[in-house]
Amino acid sequence: MFNPSRDEARNFLFESWRKRRAKELLTPLEDLAAQLIAKHPEFHSAFEDSEAHRDKxxxxxxxxxxxxxHLMMHLTIEEQISIDQPPGIRAHFTRLTHKFESEHEAQHAMMECLTEMIWQAQRDRTQPDAALYFACLEKQ
Incomplete structure (x- = not known):
């Protein structure tokens, strides 16, 4: 994907949601982001008031x-699934989708494990460990 700054990531999400609501043409990535925002009505007010939430x-x-x-984690997981990276992540997604009967809920379960892996890598000052990610996913 890309490595945006905090402001760039937030602006991307604000603009994706604005364009969807205005029925403007979106890039495929903007469309995916807007679809994910649409699945989270609890966040709509934040994306509809960029001035109040941009620096919050x-x-x-x-x-x-x-x-x-939360939404950038969804985008990360979407990318992982689309390219099956780390190898085998798509199979975990498929299994979790069947278990939860929802792609969205499967992604939320994956998000917990992705967060754990990132937290441990930051804490230990190491590279993210796919084995740790997969071990967590297997417990889901």
Missing amino acids: DYLPEHGAVNPFL
Whole structure:
């Protein structure tokens, strides 16, 4: 995909949602982002008021879910599935989709494991470990 800054990622999501609501032409990636936003009505107000949310911090200790992080994680998982990277991720997605009877809920389960893998890599100052990701997915 790409490696956007926080502002670039947020602007991309704001603009994707704005264009969808205005019925403007979207790129395939913007369309995917807008579809994901549409599946999260709890975040719509954040994407409809960019000025109030552009610089807002979402701190977990305050119980706040970061809608931008959540949606970028969805996009990451979508990309992983589309290219089967790490190899075997598509099979885990298929299995979880059957288990939860929902692609969206399967992605939420995958998101927990992706978050755990990233957190451990950051904590240990190492590269993300696909084996750790898969071990977590197997428990889902």
